[in-house]
Amino acid sequence: MRLSGIIDRKAEILSQLDPNRIYVENIRSFFNLPYRAAKFLCEMAVRQKYFRKKYGIICPNEECSRLIRSFDKKSEIPSHIACNHCEHLERENYEFDITKNNIREFYQLTDRE
């Protein structure tokens, strides 16, 4: 079956997740695929412009772990970031250098019909 066919059939159910926050694990569990296949599917969907890829910066504080900010391109990611929550909740560390471990990729469904 062609990729566009799969996407079309499942788009409605996928959108129930949150069309602006689709993680590889959402796709993996939905289609019951191995992780690498699900990742490949997402990347193919980006190439065919069904998905838009985003880069989320995750707060490294274990008690927080929230997505602080997201970017469209890797080149836009700054070297340093502050977690507003951790600052206001008076946690000891709230400013961090961004490493690849802090970056979490996710996808957004585009408006393409």
Add this chain to the structure above:
Amino acid sequence: MPTNANTDLLTRLLELYPIKVIKDYFNIKGTFAKISESIIAGYTSGVIFKFATENSNFTRQHVHIFNLRPKFTAKTLNLTDFPYKLINSAYVNGEFIVDCLPLVKFDVMAVPPYEEASIKFHLPVKIRILNNHVIVQMTMLEKNLSRYFSEDGVRKKVVNSERSVSEDDIIQELSDFLNNRHMTISRCDIHKGIKKMLTDDVIDLSYVKDKKARSTDTITMDEDFTVKETYPDAFEKIMKNPLIKSLLIYKIKDDRLCKQFTVEADSGKIAISSFQENITQIENLTNEIIGNN
């Protein structure tokens, strides 16, 4: 090794304020280092203390709201034996306000090489007594004490620090002082006031830890999302529960209230970790919480 001369304490006091507020008050321009040096050289400690108390509503601070019994109806209070360095007291707009500057000491151990030192700070405290409530506003002191310790230009690591006068100590002293004047304070539960502001869409939750019957749940929102807007069903359930700790975002596009603040509703504690844009935001916030409570 950090020293605790009068000039050191005054510099540390000025560091607690937004630089713009200092520049406007003293009508001076330049970097913080330059302006603090010239202010300390050109003005008496009294003038700097006056600046500190008049502008304490701009600082990052912890706000504690208490119930007061009996109701305070007088326009003055006998401040003899007040436990801390008194700077100002006045009856303004139906409130009796006391500004004081307790001296707080941190005993610090830093490495390498091993060093022990004490660092002292003047802590701006504003006490507002109004009808049935006492509001105690305490400026947050520098958390990162390592900035005062360096070796050959390299910042040292603070391995231990002990604060001599905690906020709880100050509250206990204040409670004892008021008790001697036949007044009693107790922690004010502000759930009702906070939930009314949430219902009215004045504020929304960006983080919330709430108590369910048999568990404690936490919601930490990504980016700038808020709970009521994003998860209205979950919000309705949260509104029935005790809020252990929450980070609240002011939703109205003006500068009437603080943009963000954390609340421990059952104990009436508010933390405001960023500088304020104007001198009335904290007063407006506390008045609105109490007014809806």
